[in-house]
Amino acid sequence: MVTVNAQAGRLVLRSSGVILFLLLWELAPRLEWLDPYFVPPLSVVIGEAGTLLREGSLPIHLLVSVWRAIVGLLVAMAIGLPLGFLLASRFQQLAEAIDPMLRVLSQVNPFTLLPVFMLFFGIGETAKVAVVAWVSVWPILFYGMTAAREVDPVQIKSAASMGIGSTDMLLKVILPGALPTTFVGIRIAASLTFYILVAAEMLGAGAGLGWLVHNAAMNYLIPRIYAGAACIVVLGFVLNRFLLWLERVLFVWREEISILPGEAAVAVSPWRPGRYAARALVGGVLAVLLFGGIEVQRINREAAEPGGGHSHHFGTPVDSGGSSF
Amino acid sequence: MNRATVNKIAATLLFLLSWEILPRTGLLNPLFVPPLSAVLVTIHDQTVNGALASHTLISLQRALSGLLVAVLVGLPLGLLLGGWYSRLQQGLEPLMELLAQANPVILAHIIIFFIGIGESAKIFIIAWLCIWPITFSTITGIRTVDRSLLKAARSLGLGRWQLFVKVVLPASAPSIFTGLRLAAGYAFIMLIASEMMGASSGLGWLVVQSQESYHATRIFAGATVITFLAVATDRLIKLVEGRVVVWSDSASREDYLKLQRVTE
Numbered sequence: 341m342v343t344v345n346a347q348a349g350r351l352v353l354r355s356s357g358v359i360l361f362l363l364l365w366e367l368a369p370r371l372e373w374l375d376p377y378f379v380p381p382l383s384v385v386i387g388e389a390g391t392l393l394r395e396g397s398l399p400i401h402l403l404v405s406v407w408r409a410i411v412g413l414l415v416a417m418a419i420g421l422p423l424g425f426l427l428a429s430r431f432q433q434l435a436e437a438i439d440p441m442l443r444v445l446s447q448v449n450p451f452t453l454l455p456v457f458m459l460f461f462g463i464g465e466t467a468k469v470a471v472v473a474w475v476s477v478w479p480i481l482f483y484g485m486t487a488a489r490e491v492d493p494v495q496i497k498s499a500a501s502m503g504i505g506s507t508d509m510l511l512k513v514i515l516p517g518a519l520p521t522t523f524v525g526i527r528i529a530a531s532l533t534f535y536i537l538v539a540a541e542m543l544g545a546g547a548g549l550g551w552l553v554h555n556a557a558m559n560y561l562i563p564r565i566y567a568g569a570a571c572i573v574v575l576g577f578v579l580n581r582f583l584l585w586l587e588r589v590l591f592v593w594r595e596e597i598s599i600l601p602g603e604a605a606v607a608v609s610p611w612r613p614g615r616y617a618a619r620a621l622v623g624g625v626l627a628v629l630l631f632g633g634i635e636v637q638r639i640n641r642e643a644a645e646p647g648g649g650h651s652h653h654f655g656t657p658v659d660s661g662g663s664s665f
Numbered sequence: 666m667n668r669a670t671v672n673k674i675a676a677t678l679l680f681l682l683s684w685e686i687l688p689r690t691g692l693l694n695p696l697f698v699p700p701l702s703a704v705l706v707t708i709h710d711q712t713v714n715g716a717l718a719s720h721t722l723i724s725l726q727r728a729l730s731g732l733l734v735a736v737l738v739g740l741p742l743g744l745l746l747g748g749w750y751s752r753l754q755q756g757l758e759p760l761m762e763l764l765a766q767a768n769p770v771i772l773a774h775i776i777i778f779f780i781g782i783g784e785s786a787k788i789f790i791i792a793w794l795c796i797w798p799i800t801f802s803t804i805t806g807i808r809t810v811d812r813s814l815l816k817a818a819r820s821l822g823l824g825r826w827q828l829f830v831k832v833v834l835p836a837s838a839p840s841i842f843t844g845l846r847l848a849a850g851y852a853f854i855m856l857i858a859s860e861m862m863g864a865s866s867g868l869g870w871l872v873v874q875s876q877e878s879y880h881a882t883r884i885f886a887g888a889t890v891i892t893f894l895a896v897a898t899d900r901l902i903k904l905v906e907g908r909v910v911v912w913s914d915s916a917s918r919e920d921y922l923k924l925q926r927v928t929e
Contacts, residue, residue, distance in 0.1 A: 353752065357760035378778040437672035441680050447850070447895045451857040451869065452888040455876035459697045459884075539770040539858050550771070557774040569771045576766035 380563045385570060388563040397552070398571065400635055405541065405548040407632025408465070409533050410625060412472025416529060420477045421522065424484025429514075435485060446478040450536050454543065465636055468540050475536045476529030483525025484518075491517035520591040527583040534576050547639045549575070589613060699882040707886040717871075721890060724867040727784070728856045728894075731791025735848055739796040740841070743803025748833060754804060765797035770858055787859045794855045795848035802844025806837030835910075842906040849902055853895040 362382055369376035380388075392398040427435040450471050457467040457474075491514050499513045541550025549572050556564035589612060613621075681701055688695040695703075711717035746754035769790040776786050810833055818832045860869025868887050875883035 350755075353756050354759055357757040358763065361760050433672060434676075436669055437676040438680075440673050441677050444892065444896055447899070448888060448892045449854055449857050449895065451854065451861055452872050452884070452891055455872060455884050456697070456881075456888070458876070459879075459881060535768055536854075538768050542770055543858075543861060550768075553771050553774060562778075565771075565774050569767065569775070572768060572771060573763055573766045576768075577763055580762075580766070 378562065380566060384563050385566040389567040389571065392552075392564070392567060401547055401549050401552045402571070402575070403628065403632045403635055404639065405537060405550070406628055407636055408468055408472060408541075408548065409530070409537050410628055410632075412469045412537070413476050413526075413530060413533060415469065415473040416476040416480055417526065419473070420480035420525075421484050424481045424522075425488045425518070428485040428488035442478075442481070446482070450475045451539070451543075454540060464640055468537070471540050472533050472537050476533045479525045479528040479532065480522075481525075483528070484522050487518035487521035487525075488514070490521065520587070523587055523591065527580075527587060530583060531576065531580050534579060538572055546642075547636070697881055699885055703882050704885045704889060707882045708890065711883075711886065717886075717890065720866055720868050720871050721894070724856055724860065724869070724891075725894065727787050727860075727867065728791060728852045728898075731788045731856070732795055732849060732852045734788060734792035735795030735799055735852075736845070738792070739799030739844075739848075740803060742796075743800040743841075743844075744807065746800070747804035747807030747837075748829065751808075761797070761800065765801075767793075769793045769855055770862065773859065773862060782863060787856075787864065790859045791852050791855045794851045798844045798847040798851065799841070800844075802840045802847070803837065806840025806844075807833055809840070810836040838910045839906070842902065842910060846899055846902050846906075849898045850895060853891065853898070857891060 365379075366382040368374045369379050369381040389398065453474060454467065454471055457470040461467045461470060495513055495517060496509070499509060504513070538548075538550035541548040542554040549568060553565055553568035553572070556562075556568055684698075685701040687693040688698050688700040708717065746757065772793060773786065773790055776789055780786055780789065814832055814836060815828070818828055823831065856867070857869035857872070860867040861873050864870045868891050872884055872887040872891075875881075875887060
């Protein structure tokens with residue numbers, strides 16, 4: 341019982357900051373410490389989110405944003421993973437030679453690339469997906485290279501001395517050894533992607549969470565700005581936590597990388613993902629790709645119709661959020 | 666010069682050469698990707714007439730002010746939470762994690778209600794994004810200080826303050842520098858975003874203007890200068906780190922949203 345109490349106390353302590361913040365958000369505008377016109381209380385914002393949910397626009401924007409993020413990530417993984425593994429395991433000299441160049445390239449600002457991608461791919465989805473892929477390909481590539489290079493040589497040697505075939509070596513030794521670090525790269529890419537995507541959607545898009553906030557700001561729908569921003573924050577938080585959890589559950593063979601002494605006590609859950617969980621995950625991703633793709637096509641078609649649809653113009657000071665205030 | 670260096674230089678030259686040749690031969694559309702020489706000429710012209718220099722200066726000023734604010738807020742916050750108030754840190758951590766997710770580009774719409782659209786809004790946007798890596802890496806750095814070092818120092822009779830200045834701070838410096846480098850990278854990303862959203866000066870604005878008038882060469886010139894600035898800042902911090910943190914036997918291997926390679 342003591343441990344249960346301790347756990348409960350820990351939970352209360354850890355959630356106290358968030359609860360206090362939310363309470364303050366509700367009370368400060370109500371008590372007129374902050375102007376409720378500019379900072380609507382939490383309940384109003386939640387009500388606005390509920391309205392958006394009932395109208396059905398929030399799920400659509402969510403779907404569109406997640407679709408872009410997933411497509412961009414998949415493209416980045418398709419490029420970054422094989423390239424990283426090949427460079428690190430087969431072409432080490434080449435990897436070393438192009439390393440400084442890759443580093444400089446990875447520093448190229450995604451927002452300055454947006455115009456370049458738009459020259460190449462036009463104004464549609466491809467430019468945004470390309471930006472997402474560009475941002476996420478670097479962590480995937482670099483972590484993939486490191487992962488392939490840092491597989492424990494003792495494991496490789498002992499497997500070789502037991503007479504393992506080269507296919508088995510790849511599948512049973514190198515891949516499991518490299519996966520945890522690779523996954524860290526994918527996780528970093530995912531959270532970074534989401535960040536950049538929302539910003540890119542504000543600069544030029546006709547749908548998506550970033551556009552939702554942008555549009556609300558254009559029309560002075562202040563509670564809607566907060567509702568959209570809160571959704572983005574919660575989604576990013578959940579995504580991050582989910583990937584961290586997935587990392588812990590998937591790679592049980594990895595030695596615990598306890599960073600903080602206090603955190604190491606977190607128990608690894610006994611549940612392990614099996615075939616069904618994997619199928620569910622793949623099914624979910626496919627469903628998002630399918631429905632998101634349909635939705636994105638519909639939105640772009642509507643936008644292409646003359647007279648209707650939204651401004652696709654990107655980034656002029658006149659069009660953008662800042663200068664109109 | 667050893668073989669590896671020669672290879673590196675050769676690869677870089679090859680890249681620059683193909684940047685020049687591919688558009689010239691028409692394998693890449695020169696309207697979309699102008700050759701290197703054209704980009705360099707543009708940079709030169711813009712430098713001579715002074716436009717580039719003034720925009721660069723303005724951008725650099727914004728980025729550095731944002732970074733400075735982030736250091737001034739994030740470092741003490743991290744030191745306090747990591748070093749003294751660990752219960753407060755536990756309580757605040759989820760909240761900080763949530764706040765770190767709040768995209769500054771979106772916050773911009775809310776911030777301008779309060780402080781308007783001027784320079785301070787841009788600096789706020791940059792600072793907001795930079796605070797979190799600095800704070801988190803400072804907390805991590807302090808909390809992962811080698812226990813035996815602390816015990817040894819204490820048994821030698823060091824006071825609280827001396828313990829902090831002479832043991833904790835040096836031991837957590839590598840992690841703090843990692844956070845700083847991350848933050849500097851973010852500062853440049855956000856700088857361009859904020860200048861694209863609403864500004865009438867700066868490199869981001871220059872890129873947007875060039876896009877409006879379909880000056881691909883100028884877009885590439887702007888992008889090249891921005892990349893150069895980001896890389897130079899990163900190198901500078903690394904240099905300072907090398908001078909300051911002479912005792913660290915290996916570079917810190919913080920993986921918190923790190924874009925650089927893990928092994929360095």
